[in-house]
Amino acid sequence: MLGTARPTQNSAGALSGLQRQNTHLKSACLQYQLYRLLNSHCFCLLKNGMGLIIFFLCAYVPKTEAGRCKWAAVLEDLERIKTSKDIDVSLYTANADEDEECQELVMRCFFLETAVIIQECRIKNCSKTQDVWNIWKNGNESFEKNKLTSTKSEKCKECEEYEEKNFAEFVQNFVKVIQRDCKH
Numbered sequence: 001m002l003g004t005a006r007p008t009q010n011s012a013g014a015l016s017g018l019q020r021q022n023t024h025l026k027s028a029c030l031q032y033q034l035y036r037l038l039n040s041h042c043f044c045l046l047k048n049g050m051g052l053i054i055f056f057l058c059a060y061v062p063k064t065e066a067g068r069c070k071w072a073a074v075l076e077d078l079e080r081i082k083t084s085k086d087i088d089v090s091l092y093t094a095n096a097d098e099d100e101e102c103q104e105l106v107m108r109c110f111f112l113e114t115a116v117i118i119q120e121c122r123i124k125n126c127s128k129t130q131d132v133w134n135i136w137k138n139g140n141e142s143f144e145k146n147k148l149t150s151t152k153s154e155k156c157k158e159c160e161e162y163e164e165k166n167f168a169e170f171v172q173n174f175v176k177v178i179q180r181d182c183k184h
Contacts, residue, residue: 069182070142075175077135081128082171089120093165094157096176102156103181109159110174111139117167 069075081087091113094106114136121129165173 069178071138071178071182073138074135074142075178075182077131077138078171078175078178080131081135082168082175084126084128084167086124086126087117087120087128087132087167088124089117089167090164091116091167091170092159092162093170093173094159094162094177096173096180098177099155103177105156106177107139107181108143109162110170110177111136111143112159113170114139 092109093113094109098106114132117132118129118136120126121132126132
């Protein structure tokens with residue numbers, strides 16, 4: 001009697017074959033899921049040029065909004081305090097037209113002077129204390145985030161070398177300096 005010869009497989013060989021088959025099935029399932037994802041309505045736009053343009057614009061727009069002036073919050077608070085009648089203090093006030101090379105140090109001087117305003121507001125219980133505190137806090141955070149570290153320069157003046165001006169003039173110059181920095 002002739003019989004068909006069956007290849008004998010040990011249990012290890014059978015298990016190895018099952019693992020290869022299982023891995024192949026997982027790969028096929030993953031490929032199918034990726035195919036379905038790419039053909040879904042969300043990704044159909046990525047198949048044509050206009051869709052790609054829209055995708056990149058959408059990805060870029062939030063970055064430009066986040067890229068607005070780092071001092072925007074400070075400007076908003078300065079607008080709120082500039083008409084304050086209960087802040088009466090003289091402050092060292094840098095010129096808005098100070099040399100470009102001194103811009104960082106000038107900004108530091110303005111933020112240092114906000115600490116003086118905070119002390120004045122604490123003594124007199126000013127209505128704008130929180131806004132002044134926000135200016136100081138936001139300024140220090142920006143200096144830390146952007147690693148602005150220079151504190152002296154031979155060409156630039158020390159904060160105490162600037163003329164003392166009243167609060168209204170101080171705020172006006174502070175706004176100009178920030179606006180100038182935002183343009184760059």
